[in-house]
Amino acid sequence: MTRYHDAFPAHELEHNSSKALLIDGKNILICNAGGEYYAVDNMCTHQRAELEGGRIRNCFISCPLHGVRFNLETGKPMGQLTNVPLNTYPLQVSDAGMLQVAV
């Protein structure tokens, strides 16, 4: 069965922002894309830059280093710099408003 780990309260994450944290030894990025929450690896599949702080628009995050855009829902990159998708993780908001990620 999937085990969800508590991350932090959903209200701490502003719209179109992201925050990284270690869960089970993994560097996970939690994103708020216009009110939808997503959890992905905090590492770009192009040249391993951290994605935290990358600009989020619609359901895409742009890597701060060379700008590759990843679909936060599917992990799929756009364009030619990389074809390797990001890992995505199931995420839920608890009744108490806590973001929980299954890693």
Add this chain to the structure above:
Amino acid sequence: MTTTDKARQQGDNVRCQGTSFQDLLDLEEVEVPLYLRENSCDHMGDEDLDVARWVSREYHDLEAKKLWPKAWQMACREEDIPEVGDHHVYEVINESVIITRSSENEIKGFINSCLHRGRLLRDEDGHVKEFKCPFHGATWDLDGDFKGIPCKWDFRHLDEKDMKLPQVKVGTWGGFVFINFDEHAQPLEEYLAPLPDHFSRYPLHDYYKGIHVQRVVKCNWKVGAEAFMESFHTVATHSQIMTFTGDANSQYDTFGDNISRSVTPMGVPSPHLSGVSEEDVMRDILELSGRMALNSSDGQILPAGVSARKYVADTNRGLFEDACGEDLSQATMAELEDAILYSAFPNFQIWVGYHGNIVYRFLPNGDDHNSCIFDIMLLMRYPKGSEKPAAVPVNKLDPNLPFSCAEELGALGPVFDQDDSNMPAVQRGMLASKKGTVSLATYQESRIRHLHQTIDKYLKA
């Protein structure tokens, strides 16, 4: 004013029988803007044109050397790069330019090539805070100033070199971003004249891009552009729109070297047909044109004594007023429904109108002279006082799919598919031609002759 009072025009002023666009303007119930009254199509001759213009590699190379480096070209919409750091990669033949919003109110264009070993700096559109080359990490800021490269100790010889990213000229009009590779190019406004003046009733900079479809078409970029420069092909290619399109009564005008237009009356039957009732006109235009405010004629009944042209114009007036929250009581029927299509040399085309203006662009497909990239955009209105909707991202259609697969195009999709059934076949047919030239209709294809006369000025310069 009649055309015969004027200087000698293309076709010696011979025009199709029937109601002309100028006759229709006489029936307008509000003041007609002066630009619609203009009627100019200077005599340009009737000589055949060599097919080499469209099919020869040498001709393409000449354009690459003498036309594209000198002409203003529409690259994107300002709204495509709304935030500082947003950028669009504009490519034409082998040129590549990063068009970026470098600060809130400034857009710059940089040659997209790293000053280290030349890698593309940006592979595609997106958003960055600085331009960092993916190969070795050389970096420039959004103003094009050099920020450094790893292992600086190995590049002391670059210290005295100008490491600023080279720029192209950038101009904006109507919310469009244009670029020019020539630093001595005349100002954009001057180049586009009189188009900005003719469009002064339509604040295009404040329209938003609601549809953007792009697809490769297997023909030279000029075959594509020319497919939208004459309404003569309506009778054979788009016969479904004849009941409401005054195709052969269209007016064609040229203004200087760069601007031309065609004005095709709508809401009137083709002079090729007879016995079309006003009810037929109304039903078909609503159902089939793809660019009226309603897409169906359900529940629409033509009141006695009202022409279809007026009825449709008034229907559009109401719906366009709702869309933009402005009073359009002074809009003419012509502006509300006719196909008034301008082109700015070499490849930018835009419709007049208060809502739903279509935009076309045809660019060479990389270095291939036998194919091109066709962009279709629709510019839309939003109610005054509400927030401007974001521009849609481009929908890049698979080259093997018909335009009707782009659902957002609605009834326009099948019309483009009809054009697409000709464009590649024109290219193939010209390659096979033993005549070796094409002939043009004197008047109805005058805009195509005008395009080529302007190209000649560039290529012979």
